[in-house]
Amino acid sequence: MPLPFSVPAALLPLAVLPSFAAPVTTMDADFAPATAFLPPTAVSYAQDLVPFGAHAHVTVVRAGGRTTVQLRLSGVAARHSFPVHAHTGRCGADPAAAGPHYQDQLDPVQPSTDPAYANDSNELRLTVLTDDEGTGTAQSTVDWDFRPGEARSLVLHAGTPADTPTGTHAAADRAACIDVDF
Numbered sequence: 001m002p003l004p005f006s007v008p009a010a011l012l013p014l015a016v017l018p019s020f021a022a023p024v025t026t027m028d029a030d031f032a033p034a035t036a037f038l039p040p041t042a043v044s045y046a047q048d049l050v051p052f053g054a055h056a057h058v059t060v061v062r063a064g065g066r067t068t069v070q071l072r073l074s075g076v077a078a079r080h081s082f083p084v085h086a087h088t089g090r091c092g093a094d095p096a097a098a099g100p101h102y103q104d105q106l107d108p109v110q111p112s113t114d115p116a117y118a119n120d121s122n123e124l125r126l127t128v129l130t131d132d133e134g135t136g137t138a139q140s141t142v143d144w145d146f147r148p149g150e151a152r153s154l155v156l157h158a159g160t161p162a163d164t165p166t167g168t169h170a171a172a173d174r175a176a177c178i179d180v181d182f
């Protein structure tokens with residue numbers, strides 16, 4: 001028996017799109033002051049480490065329930081180690097705006113310091129070590145998908161120079177931030 005109206009089969013895939021985000025996302029951004037006339041996609045809070053005009057290239061690959069994030073930096077401090085993490089909030093004029101680290105299994109105690117939650121497999125973390133030109137690439141793969149809308153940035157912490165244990169900033173300070181839609 002024919003249906004009284006045609007089933008809009010072509011529209012059905014739309015209903016499941018949110019759980020199948022684009023498999024690969026790439027984005028490019030130049031670091032700028034948070035006070036720029038147009039709100040920048042990438043903000044620097046420490047020009048000695050991340051000068052305005054330095055560049056970030058971000059690739060996010062989602063496949064089979066795993067997520068790989070690659071970050072390429074250029075024009076930043078040479079021979080420097082930058083710890084980089086996925087954070088929950090958008091970048092803002094205040095470095096704290098990006099909020100805490102995104103966690104797959106959310107630690108019921110915040111701020112999260114319990115190593116059962118604050119670790120490399122429950123958070124997206126990578127370390128970019130730059131060369132003599134201030135260019136470096138790092139990537140990390142986790143065994144989960146980001147919950148849509150809950151991770152909104154990559155924060156570059158100040159880290160340390162590659163050759164000395166201490167820098168001019170506290171290592172945990174936030175040197176820069178990139179808005180990324182995970």
Ligand SMILES: [Cu+2]
Binds near residue numbers: 157
């Ligand atoms: Cu962080």
